[in-house]
Amino acid sequence: MKVKLIDSKLLTIGIIFLGILLAMTITSVAQTNKNNIMSISDMQADYVTQQLVGDLHLLESIVTEISQDENLIYALQKINEQGLNDENEIKLRNSVDNFLTITTSMDLVNQITISSVPHKLLFANNEFSENYNVYDMLWFDEDMEYLETATTTRVHRQWQSTKQVVSVVKFMIDDNTNEVIGAVILEVLVEDIINSLKNYYTMADVDIFIEHKGNTAYSNGTTYLTPEGIFTSTARPSYESIYANKNVSMVHYDIIDTGITCIMIVDLDSLAKSQHVISLNTYISKSTLSYLLGIIILVVCIIGSILMAIVPAIIGIDNIIQEIDEDYEGKNIGIDQINLKTKFVEDKLPSKLEYLMYYDELTGLVNRKMLRTIYRSFVGQDEPFVVVLLDIKNFKSINDTLGNAMGDRVLIDIALRLNMAILSTKKEGMVVRCSGDEFMIMLHHGDMDIEEWYNKKIVPLFLEPLVYLDTKPILVEFNAAAIVAPQHSNSEADLLNKIYIMIRRAKVLNTTSLVMFNNDIYSKYVESERIKNYLKIAIDSEEFVLNYQPIVDGNKKVQKAEALIRWFSKDLGFVPPDKFISIAEQTGLIINLGNWIIERVAKDLRSMLDTGRQVQVSINISAIQIMEKDFVETVKKILARHNIEYKYVCFEITESILLQEINTVKDNIKQLRELGIQFALDDFGTGYSSFSYLKEYSLDIIKIDKMFVDNLTEKDYAIIKGIKNISDALEMHMVIEGVETAEQFDRLKPFGLIQGYYFSRPIVWAEFEKMVE
Structure with missing residues (x-):
């Protein structure tokens, strides 16, 4: 099938897109x-104004410094006291001369003026003038007199001159009389301010206007106005009309608190010709065009990738259509025809997907996803129904030895035969394929005997092997379990949980018979699972305790003790050892639990040995523990940690451990006995009771099980006596368990040590310590 990637529509859209983007x-x-030009204009104007403000602040600092000069203050005080004479004049001139070197170096400073306020004298330009009354000056303000620092005045006409100036003034106060004795006045020409601003603004042509209180304007050497000298207007100029046809930027700045406003009219055309601006704009233009080119290349690549991805998509859509409709014939199509294909798939695909989702493609049976719907259908009919789960035994070996294709043929035949069984039952039913080797049958129960139905309808179908021409006959057997709903389940999840527990039961029994749901078995399983879950945290939660059952001699003197673990769960209450020890062994938790027991016994023994009392404690060891390669090292570390001699420890093992004849077990027993730890064979007589094991392993103690003691017939007594003779011959000691009466004690004490409720139940360590002398 050929696919046309590009057509006229896509090409037109691409060209339009690129044109818009450009x-x-x-x-x-x-x-x-x-x-950028506007921003640079504003930044340059801001910089220029800040420079001017900085200059004016500097002048204020200088004037303040001059006003605090002690020599100048002293000269003015003398002039005010004695009048102007040669001596006082010299002192004043010398004081002013000290600051001339500073002020003459500053562009803005026109002159330093010193005024003797009481005598109305003015010293300026190295000359004295009379009748200078500061209080009559246009710039004077009463708030100036007692300011601690110099202040800048508004624009005013210079005394005895037509020039416009701004003065920086600081009055001088007599510390003794608190009266004004003089003033330091530093005058700055407005023209100099304008020229200074123009000199600072270097990047473009600029017109500077100084406005005073918004109604008087001064300008000098402007770009678009070229008067001689300073330009003055008593009314605010109309800047908008003056620069109506000019490409300018107008910036206003208020200078300090003088009522003075600086207006800068920047010629943007000249700014645009600045080398800095040209470089910046060139860089931005190149960068933008580079980004544009990159975007175009990226878009082209993306479109190309999309178009390339569409090809397999179109082929895939055609393949899907062929799967849905076998009569479909593919043809060459363009990109614009994809919609037609997808519409066809949308119309036909849902029904196909529904089949694939809820039906097993191999056998044609409904699958597990359909199980919930079937379950609800049966429940909705408000009558009992039975669910049978069939698990094919050893199905994996069929796939492994004969191949998956043969395994599929077996599954198809099983499905056909199970459907035949349902049809012959004449009851509404359904066969479900649950997983690879599991089938489920749901069938109305009525008064039907399920086990009888299974034996008559299902079992006969598979009594004979399945025969195929190209392989040997295949015998099919099932592990099978059944449950009646809603009698034994209240939901789909509950039903599945219970029937899978029963199928596990069938596997444990290794039976091909139908295992019916049994609530006792289910309850035991649930209890076992709860114990398994809580057992994982029981050690860390400190829920285990040890009890010790004394072992005494014929004089009822304590010789030994057996450590017995007890579990008091916070959630389950008291859990007997016979319920959790086997689970601990199955899960491997017995390793940590066994180590905890040895650790606890070692701690308790240490406390008794420190008081000078000696006793041996027996510890029950699991087969799982003693099969660990590092078991010996673990025991040595624990006992060493508490400084326990090996002779105070005895490990009790059962005959089942010896029967396995595992080299690791033999080596561990040998190493531990060589260290000095004794071994006792527990529950002797309940298993194979092979004396060859006693000889081979050279154990130290035989413990006679209480089954020989409970009734203590003459036959039992003879057996115990015979075992005693053998243990003596093997140089082994004997402990008789389960002694509960005085009669049993008296008859059995000649044979060895006694353990049982007659002398004491298992007790806590504190009570046991009191029994030991």
């Missing part, structure tokens, strides 16, 4: 350049 880029670059 137009947007050109517009963006132009606007960015314009914004």
Whole structure:
């Protein structure tokens, strides 16, 4: 099938897109350049104004410093006291001369003026003038007199001159009389301020206007107005009309608190010709065009990738259509025809997917996803129904030895035969394929005997092996379990949980018979699972305790003790050892639990040995523990940690451990006995009771099980006596368990040590310590 990737529509859309993108880029670059020029204009104007403000602040600092000069203050005080004479004049001149070197180096300073306020004298330009009354000056303000620092005045006409100036003034106060004795006045020409601003603004042509209180304007050497000298207007100029046809930027700045405003009219055309601005705009234009080119390349690549991805998609859609409709014939199509294909798939695919989702493609049976719907259907009919789960025994070996294809043929035949069984029952039923080797049958129960139905309808179908021409006959057998709903289950999840527990039971029994749901078995399983879950945290939660059952001699003197673990669960209450020890062995938790027991016994023994009392404690050891390769090292570390001699420890093992004849077990027993730890064979007589094991392993103690003691017939007594003779011959001691009466004690004490409720139940360590002398 050929696929046409590009057509006229896509090409037209691409060209339009690129044209729009190019137009947007050109517009963006132009606007960015314009914004850059405006930003640079504002930044330069801000810089220029800040420089002026800094200069004025500096002048205020200088004037404040001059006003605090002790020599100047002293000269003015003398002039005010004695009048102006040669001596006082010299002192004043010398004081002013000290500051001339500073002020003459500053562009803005026109002159330093010193005024003797009481005598209305003015010293300026190295000359004295009379009748200078500061209180009559236009710049004077009453708030100036007692300010601690110099202040800048508003624009005013210079005394005895037509020049416009701004004065920096600081009055001088007599510390003794608190009266004004003089003033330091530093005058700055407005013209110099304007020229200073123009000198600072270096990047473009600029017109500077100084406005005073918004109604008087001064300008000098402007770009668009070229008067001689300073330009003065008593009314605020109309800047908008003056610069109506000019490409300018107008910036206003208020200077300090003088009522003075600086207006800068920046020629943007000249700014645009600045080398800095040209470089910046060139960089931005190149970068933007580079980004544009990159975007175009990226878009082309993306479109190309999408178009390339569409090809397999189209082929895939055609393949799906062929799967849905076998009569479909593919043909060459274009990109614009994809919609037609997808519409066809949308119409036909749901029904196909529904079949694939809820039916097993191999056998045609409904699958497990359909199980919930079937379950609800049966429940909705408000009558009992039975669910039978069939698990094919050893199905994996069929796949492994004969191949998956043969395994599929077996599954198909099983499905056909199970359907035949349902049809012959004449009751509403359904066969479900649950998983690879599991089938489930749901059938109305009525008064039907399920086990009888299974034996008559299912079992006969598989009595004979399945025969195929190209392989040997295959015998099919099932592990099978059944449950009646809703009698034994209240939900789908509950039903599945219970029937899978029963199928595990069938596997444990290794039976091909139908295992019916049994609530006792289920309850034991649930209890076992709860014990398994809580057992994982029981050690860390400190829920285990040890009890010790004394072992005494014929004089009822304590010789030994057996450590017996007890579990008091916070959630389950008291859990007997016979319920949790086997689970601990199955899960491997017995390793940590066994180590905890040895650790606990070692701690208790240490406390008794420190008081000078000696006793041996027996510890029950699991087969799982003693099969561990590092068991010996673990025991040595624990006992060493508590400084326990090996002779105070005895490990009790059962005959089942010896029967396995595992080399690791033999080596561990040998190493531990060589260290000095004794071994006792527990529950002797309940298993194979092979004396050959006693000889081979050279154990130290035989413990006679209480089954020989409970009734203590003459036959039992003879057996115990015979075992005693053998244990003596093997140089083994004997402990008789389960002694509960005085009669049993008296008859059995000649044979060895006694353990049982007659002398004491298992007790806590504190009570046991009291029994030991």
